[in-house]
Amino acid sequence: MPDQKINITSTVPVNHEQINCFGGLKVINSEGKDISLKFSPKIKQLFVLILLHSGLREKGISSKKLSDYLWPGMSVPKAKNIRGTNIQNLKALLASCSEMKLVFQDKLWKFEFADGYFIDLFYVEAKLNETLTSDPEIIKNELPGLLLILKKGTLFPNMSESWVDPYVDRMSDRIIEFGLKIFRLLPEEKFDSVLLDMAEIISINDPLNEPALRKKISILIRQGKLSLAHSVFDNFVKLYFELYKEKYPNDFRSLVDKGNTLAGD
Secondary structure, X not given: OOOOOOOOXXXXXXXXXXXXXXOOOEEEOOOOOEHHHHOOHHHHHHHHHHHHOOOOOOOOEOHHHHHHHHOOXXXXXXXXXXXXXXXXXXXXXXXXXXXXXXXXXXXXXXXXXXXXXXXXXXXXXXXXXXXXXXXXXXXXXXXXXXXXXXXXXXXXXXXXXXXOHHHHHHHHHHHHHHHHHHHHHOOOOOOXXXXXXXXXXXXXXXXXXXXXXXXXXXXXXXXXXXXXXXXHHHHHHHHHHHHHOOOOOOOXXXXXXXXXXXXXX
C-alpha cells in the first residue's frame, strides 16, 4: 500500500471504509458493515492497541509489548501461541476491509491504510493540532466536521483497560482545552448554536465542567429557554452531589451573574 495519508477534510464520509473511535468503536468495511460487532473482547483490545500505535507519529508496536499489555504474566511460549492465534483471527475478520492491512514490519505490528482512509481519531488529532485563526467566521466554517464526531461521545467509551486510559484522558483534556478556546474566540450573540454544541461536547468529556455549564445556561437564557436552563443546572447539581456527596456551592442566579460578568470581560 502507499504511504499513509490521513483524510482531514471537513466532510466525514458515509458508507465508506473507515474507523470510528468516538462514541464506541466501529470498523466499517467495503460493504458498509460494522465488522467490529464480530470482535471478541480480546480481539477488540488487540485491534485498538495496534491502531493506537499506527498513527502519524507511531511506527508500530512490538510482539513483546502486545503480550505484556494483553496477556501479562503468561509464559513467553504460551503468550506467543495465543498472540499468534488472535492475530490470525483478527486478520480473518479484516478480510472484507480492502483498504486496511495488518502488517509486521521492522519487528513491529501496525495497520497500513489506503490513501485517504478515514479514521476519526486521526482526523480529530489533526484538527486539534491546527493553529486556530482569530476570525470567528472561519472558525465556524471549519468546525462542523469536528463537532459531528465529538458529539458522538468520548474516545473508546466502552473500554476500561488501564493502557487505554492515558489516551482517553489526554484526548479529553485536549478537547476541553480546545472548547474553552472556542468560547473565548466566538461571540455568543452570533454563534450560540456552535457554542452550545461545544459546551455539550465539553460536558461529555467532563460532566462537571463549570465553564461549559455557564455557557449552556447563558445561551439558553438568551434564547428564552429559561425552563431548560434550570433543568440543565438541576442535572448538574444532582450529579455533583452524587459524585462528591455534598451540595454544589453555587445557586442558579449566582452562576448566571458570574457568567454575565465573564462574558463582559
